[in-house]
Amino acid sequence: MLIKKPSDIRSSEITPKKVCFDRRKFLGGAAALGAAALTGRVGGELLAPGRVWADVAKLNVTVKSPFSTTEKMNSLDEVTHYNNYYEFGTDKYSPAKYAQALRTRPWKVVVDGEVLKPKTFDIDDLLKLAPMEERIYRHRCVEGWSIVVPWNGYSLSTLINVVQPTSKAKYVQFLTALDKESMIGAREPILDWPYSEGLRMDEAMYPLTLLCFGMYGEELPKQNGAPVRTVIPWKYGFKCCKSIVHIRFVSSQPPTAWNTYAPNEYGFYSNVNPNVDHPRWSQATERRLGDFFKRKTLMFNGYDQVASLYSGMDLRKYY
Ligand code: MTE
Numbered sequence: 099m100l101i102k103k104p105s106d107i108r109s110s111e112i113t114p115k116k117v118c119f120d121r122r123k124f125l126g127g128a129a130a131l132g133a134a135a136l137t138g139r140v141g142g143e144l145l146a147p148g149r150v151w152a153d154v155a156k157l158n159v160t161v162k163s164p165f166s167t168t169e170k171m172n173s174l175d176e177v178t179h180y181n182n183y184y185e186f187g188t189d190k191y192s193p194a195k196y197a198q199a200l201r202t203r204p205w206k207v208v209v210d211g212e213v214l215k216p217k218t219f220d221i222d223d224l225l226k227l228a229p230m231e232e233r234i235y236r237h238r239c240v241e242g243w244s245i246v247v248p249w250n251g252y253s254l255s256t257l258i259n260v261v262q263p264t265s266k267a268k269y270v271q272f273l274t275a276l277d278k279e280s281m282i283g284a285r286e287p288i289l290d291w292p293y294s295e296g297l298r299m300d301e302a303m304y305p306l307t308l309l310c311f312g313m314y315g316e317e318l319p320k321q322n323g324a325p326v327r328t329v330i331p332w333k334y335g336f337k338c339c340k341s342i343v344h345i346r347f348v349s350s351q352p353p354t355a356w357n358t359y360a361p362n363e364y365g366f367y368s369n370v371n372p373n374v375d376h377p378r379w380s381q382a383t384e385r386r387l388g389d390f391f392k393r394k395t396l397m398f399n400g401y402d403q404v405a406s407l408y409s410g411m412d413l414r415k416y417y
Pocket of ligand 1: 181182183184185240274293321334337338340341
């Protein structure tokens with residue numbers, strides 16, 4: 099990278115303060131999200147194994163999902179010590195250390211917007227809304243690493259049917275917790291807090307889309323998004339929101355954290371697509387956490403059944 103000395107810089111080249119600040123934010127965050135892709139450093143650097151968090155409750159998992167893959171699962175240690183949770187720091191190891199400060203009880207989730215029956219759920223009621231399933235999903239991060247996790251939860255559509263969206267509801271927006279006391283990363287203007295995401299209604303209603311409360315038969319560890327997150331296995335990992343507090347049904351495409359931040363790098367759809375590279379790296383291959391060799395990335399992360407949701411759409415344009 100070419101860095102000019104101050105005396106070499108003409109005044110016409112000096113960036114206004116606001117733009118400069120925004121660019122710093124951009125470089126910090128974008129570089130952070132891309133670090134694994136660019137360095138190829140995945141796994142092998144895990145913190146000492148073992149729980150660095152207090153025991154979490156067991157879940158009453160009664161359903162084995164037909165959507166589960168039979169691929170080898172990653173270990174609990176692997177998936178709890180290599181995380182993206184920017185509210186708790188931009189490196190992969192900070193969430194395991196710092197997220198333990200997040201208080202996950204009491205916890206409410208507001209569900210409102212274009213619905214007939216808006217409702218605020220206590221997390222313990224939300225947990226009991228449907229039988230708890232085990233869904234072993236592949237999960238592909240935009241940075242080029244992937245994991246296989248036995249998530250616990252039920253289809254988001256179950257909750258959507260309870261609140262009854264109106265015909266004006268075209269998208270769902272997810273907003274996550276923002277507590278600058280406990281979230282050391284959220285004290286910095288890395289992203290437009292709170293972290294937010296969105297899905298089109300048909301994507302949100304699709305049976306694979308999981309409202310997730312746990313993993314490996316226990317409540318979610320905080321670094322993985324306790325007490326409730328989404329998992330959308332055919333999309334890049336950043337489309338899944340951790341520690342959700344608000345689900346809002348809206349008539350137009352909502353702003354989302356990474357798309358707002360770097361629209362040329364992170365699209366609204368963000369379906370896993372080995373044929374559309376990230377501007378700074380290829381998406382053709384991925385490294386499963388703990389593996390040495392890379393493997394080919396599959397279209398829609400191998401969840402081909404979702405293809406019909408996008409028929410007629412140019413997935414290069416709608417990346
Ligand atoms: N949710 C919140 N609230 N904050 C975040 O920084 N990071 C996203 C997503 N959800 C993020 C988030 C990204 S970039 C990824 S890859 C996944 O969480 C990582 O999930 P995991 O740590 O459980 O693997």
